[in-house]
Amino acid sequence: MYSERERTAHVIRRLGLGSNPRLVAEHSDPASAIAAMLDLPFDQAQLPQVDPPADWDSVDYSLLGEHLMPWWMDVIGSGEQPLIERLVWFWHDHFAISGEKADNSYILLKHHETIRAHATGNFRAMLSAVISDAAMLWYLDAIESTAETPNENLGRELMELHTLGVGNYTEEDVKEISRALTGWVINEPHWEEPGFQYDYAPPWVALLDPERHDTGTKTLLGNSGTLGLADVVEILLDRPETGRHVAAKLYKEIIGLDAPPATAQRLGKKFAETYDIMPLVREIVADPAFLSDEAIRAKVRSPLEKVATILQGLPLAEDNDPSSVHWILNKLNYLPLHAPNPAGFPSGEGLLDPARLLGSFELLYLVRNLDDEEVAAIDVFEALGVYDVSTETRALIDRFPRPGLQLGLAFGSPEFMVV
């Protein structure tokens, strides 16, 4: 039903972020595109390091808008490591946090580095790193959680969202896991004097304060002991539900359809043997469902995927401030590191609200003003990585032969709104 080019573009769109017409052009069929996408580059792009702020007053709140985001969007726009960027985003969404609450740009930057370091590596290592990460502990109230007053937020979301999935634990497990996760704090600066509160630890990292930790015996999912965070990670990873939950979620991310129960079971079991991420990606991509007609265009294109597509396919505005992308994604309620809730960003029809639809036209600010000749010289749909376009869509756009309007309509077309 779809052309070979559309099917090739499907591979690029799902295994990378953005439609990237240059990549599509390099491949004559989906199989060749898959092989190229799975071939990770040896040298990954590295975010330039930033010194930790020496005190509260030195926290630079422009770090995200002017340091992280321009760099990140450059990496996405370059198309050099598309699969890495897809997985970085997937895990960001899986381990959602928000700077609305964890309001410290340095800590958010470190969170991004943690996700990036593990995105194509091992889920066990990533889980350990992320739940002992300052941003996550702050966002899910673990830094308030002490032996006397354990807070249940992190424990519950860790089981419900990050590992087991809802229904695979009891309320008693929530109480017990929360006790096991007590005592974590962030090494913050003193308010009135120089230095940090835990002088033996690096600044701004999360660490366990033994005086705040519940050292008693807990029983989590049938395992008893004086459990702490490392034990919790092991217990959760030992449960078959975790492999299944995470594998099914990645299946949906890549294929765009719900994993059939037997497939989720099979993928999860294999994943849980090592929790290595790339073998799971390869298994999912090899599933015939990936190239099925049902899977193609089954997802709603997210604001980030729209941005990525523009950066990859269209001539960009000369006066484009590198932070424009940060601004527009914020306007579209899709600012990375600012998830609306612990379950992550909306998807599917949740992205089709009028605000995001109308706001999406402002993505045109990222594009250079093209003159009539330039517009005539490019096919706007091909520049957006869309190849099979309905005659109705073509007809509507052809009725208004003005370059700006045509580009705007292509942005708002049903074909561009899905991936």
Place this chain on the structure above:
Amino acid sequence: MTERNPIEDACNLISRRKFLAGLGAAVTVAACSNQGISVYQQADTVSGAYQAPGALAPSSLPTPPRGTVPVTDRTLVVIELGGGNDSLSTIVPLNSRYRDLRPTTAIEDPIRLDGDVGLHPALTTVADRYSSGQVAIVEGLGIPNPDLSHFVSMRRWWDGTSTPDHTGWLGRYLDASVGYEHILAGISVGPGPSQALLGSASYVVGISDTNGLASGFPWWVDDPRDFAGVWSGFAPAHIPVSELDPVRKAIAATATAQNRLQRSLQPLQDALDAIEVDTYSIEGQLALAGALIASDVDPRVIYVHGNSDFDTHENQQYRHGELMGQLDRGLNHLFAIVEAAGMEDRVVAMTASEFGRRPEDNDGGTDHGTASSHLVIGPRVAGGRYGETPSLSKLDEDGNLVHTVDYRSLYASVLDGWLGAGHQDILHDQYETLPIFNA
């Protein structure tokens, strides 16, 4: 819809720069005329393309299906005093304990309502309406197991349920009453859609001024005024909406909302210009709320938010006094506009805030607290004092007030007594209701 012009471009640039100075200044983005516009429709949690398997839908309590709650012609205006309003400076205790706790911030000259309490001196409109029996003061409202975090407490006020499911109490009301039938039933006035209005089967439109749902286009996009009209061609009018795919349905809904708001809001601009208010203060937001009610937009719920300056850790007397003045003048505009349209019997306004502030002050300011008092205002309100005044002597271990009434009792009273909704299904629990409305 507005065309790009140099002023807007400058405005755009300024707000962009301010925004980049810090994420905390995000509200500034909304302060330029064509920026603060948004509509939100939360995905149907069942049919949405991806939810963490089982994360949202199965743990959510069911929203009462559409039609279980009667559709009313009344409107509820909720005024969110973001940041934590110091209700001890709003509804002021007239006792020496209060003055002892507030050496630097006590209100010296409250408007006495009775032997126990007075109103902040700037609340003259509220005081007049109180004396004519149109203001209910509900005291001692709070959250069980209070949390002093803005984020956590606000979330609970938005949710209105002890089992959060990512919908808001008013969103669930809209789901159960108008559903998807009335795209402009729930309107946020502020920098975006309030989470209190998020449902799972209804729309929320967020506007910040009379531009409504205008979208911004670069100057080189030819004649953006007719853009929405052309764009809606992707959802052909000859095909019933129910037969369209989700993308075309969304295009149709968006184009309809934009068109209706544009038509209804343009005539309001003159009325608002005549009052000369800043649409980005509570005062102007309430005037806009009044104008929306008086127009043919016919909203059921208006949620005024985005002003989080009530977090008065310092310089409280000046800052809080200014905000009280804006609130009072705004309420005056709101009721003046709806009274001129003969619609005052269909309007009730109420305040909300994530928490009150600590009874003992702190060098000219106050810190985060717990229980607070709130106002419910309108001609159909049974005026008087309700709830139970929390003790200023028996504070909790952190020195905060011990709440006497669950905050959801206020919601339950409004849902039952004003919107005729039956609160149990919407709040997922049963709460005591207060007789704050005349039959």
